Amino acid sequence: MGNFILKLKEFMAGRNGIDKLSYGLLVIYCIFAAVKIFFRNSYWGYIIVTVLQYLVLGYIVFRILSRNLEKRYKENLKFEHMISGWMPYFNHMKLRITFFRTHRFRTCRNCGEFLRLKKSRGAREVTCPRCGKISKFHFIF
């Protein structure tokens, strides 16, 4: 087993490997897999989505094995720049899922700060830690 890992390391030396863009493409691959469910009655639709899926997969493998590090690095940088505007949204999503059982989330009406509040029902007054204004929230569940 150690020998295999060593050989893999030797093989991957000087190659791009897995970066953030690889993960992004993997998400696209999974989206295609989900889309395929809706195309299962359409012959050509199914084939086209499958081909697109394999193109994405091929591109992922190509990027991982590529020796043109500079070009791959630039692609990855472009991708990171593209999703940077979305990162707060993804992070909030993660928090919402993580604390689903114990907390509720709201945004401050004054400054837009993302607030994590202990779960409880009914009306509540919350003081924003950033701007200090009091916001009223009503929790149904």
Ligand SMILES: [Zn+2]
């Ligand atoms: Zn605020």
